[in-house]
Amino acid sequence: MDDLKHEDELLQRAQQLCSSREYCVSDITAKIDQWGENDPEVTERIIGKLVSEKFIDEERYCRAFARDHFKYQHWGKVKINASLRIKKIPAVTVAEGLEAIDNEEYMATLRELLETHRRSVKAKNRYDLKGKLVRYALSKGFESHLVYEMVNSLVNGLTSE
Numbered sequence: 001m002d003d004l005k006h007e008d009e010l011l012q013r014a015q016q017l018c019s020s021r022e023y024c025v026s027d028i029t030a031k032i033d034q035w036g037e038n039d040p041e042v043t044e045r046i047i048g049k050l051v052s053e054k055f056i057d058e059e060r061y062c063r064a065f066a067r068d069h070f071k072y073q074h075w076g077k078v079k080i081n082a083s084l085r086i087k088k089i090p091a092v093t094v095a096e097g098l099e100a101i102d103n104e105e106y107m108a109t110l111r112e113l114l115e116t117h118r119r120s121v122k123a124k125n126r127y128d129l130k131g132k133l134v135r136y137a138l139s140k141g142f143e144s145h146l147v148y149e150m151v152n153s154l155v156n157g158l159t160s161e
Contacts, residue, residue: 079141
């Protein structure tokens with residue numbers, strides 16, 4: 001009887017957490033472990049109830065995570081993908097979540113990031129400038145082929161002005 005009461009308390013705590021913002025299964029599993037529950041079967045039952053009652057929806061979580069990290073941290077799809085995969089979210093679900101990012105806005109953000117960074121970069125020559133811009137954009141998680149195209153258009157555009 002005491003175990004059921006404890007499980008209900010954990011479920012209520014998890015429901016409260018999930019109703020305040022989006023969480024994925026691995027986040028809530030970690031929270032339940034942190035709260036002192038060591039029985040994986042109890043954790044699995046709690047997660048099952050949360051998923052069935054739509055407190056946890058990994059597709060919804062992926063879309064929100066991708067949109068927010070792109071919009072506010074200016075992360076690229078590579079970095080968002082890696083972060084979601086660390087949370088043990090299936091690749092198919094991650095791919096669907098990345099579709100929430102508008103391609104035009106994505107390219108505009110990449111261009112804006114590179115133009116802003118270009119103003120603060122001290123480079124010896126065009127080759128050095130390109131290298132620094134490429135490294136910066138790759139560290140933000142943008143795809144290499146897009147970065148190379150954008151850097152080339154920006155740096156080559158300098159000479160034609």
